[in-house]
Amino acid sequence: MLTGPTAVGKGTVEAAMLAKHPEVWVSVSATTRAPRPGEVDGVNYWFLDDDEFLARQARGEFLETAVVHGMARYGTPLAPVREHLAANTPTLLEIDLHGARRVKERAKELGLDVVYVFIAPPSFDELKRRLAGRGTETPAQQARRLETAKVELAAEPEFDVTIVNNTVDEAADALWKVIADEYGLD
Template sequence: MTNGRLIVLTGPTAVGKGTVEAKLRADHPEVWVSVSATTREPRPGEVNGVNYWFISEEEFLAGEKAGEFLETAVVHGMAHYGTPLKPVEEHLAANIPTILEIDLQGARRVRERAAELGLDVVYVFIAPPSFEELKRRLIGRGTETPEQQAKRLETAKVELAAENEFDVVIVNNTVDKAAADLWQVIATEYGL
């Protein structure tokens, strides 16, 4: 069904997944990163089709029922999120390096569906150098209250414990090195 292998990128909160992915894309613009769909309202500055595909709950549920998503989730009991399947399949069929950046639960759902969909997947975990460094990064970014930080750190402990579920673990000591390591995985999988 597809030529390339889907790269599923996961890691705990504040590990720098998005920063590593942005560096990878800056160095290798040929890499395509899937854009998720959501039923939540756009935040200031977010662009439809760039940050997310913003769709109605009715559209989302109809697409979910029709099998149009690789994986879906309800986040915080309110908004639906999901990975549209068709663009992923199209990019893989064209042998375009394809990444899905997703949380641990999403990665597990992809694992459940991959075989039935004929998808070949490489699961990559971005890890912090240490839990203390992860904590420092989370607090240092200053975007969450102390209560939110505590909750995210508890979640991060659970996510870190799942590291052995992944095919490849990349330690994010520096963004440049982690992005280069991620490119090595992609280059190997795609014969680049």
């Protein structure tokens, strides 16, 4: 499972690792938010209406769930995770800190063996630079995200492995090494 603060490059590191190791299966989350332009159901997310999401949640079909920004529900479907783990398929979940904590609780209940990986920035100043460089948030949104990032960075000791994202390729290789070691791969 992969977690880290906003703008640390989780998705970029994941994509670089997958380009070299497409055998890794990445869990697709479910959400109640509307698809954004170009998003495909079952590829980017499983898009569910609120009633279907809540029904699946009540049946225990999610490994973890969250309400994000007080609006949309998100969850990690449990069945595909179990299926891929049972088949010994290298499996990756990219989840925020709150979701990671819920996965830890639930994984113990379900007897799932999970390695928790934290992607960290080289420094807080570098994280600020990367966030500003994205150009996707207003200064106020950036300030909010950086406050959240401070909380997320403080949680690093909760994880089994920390990978510092100095460069995407180095971090991607380090992530693959964690996965390969877990699955006994080269």
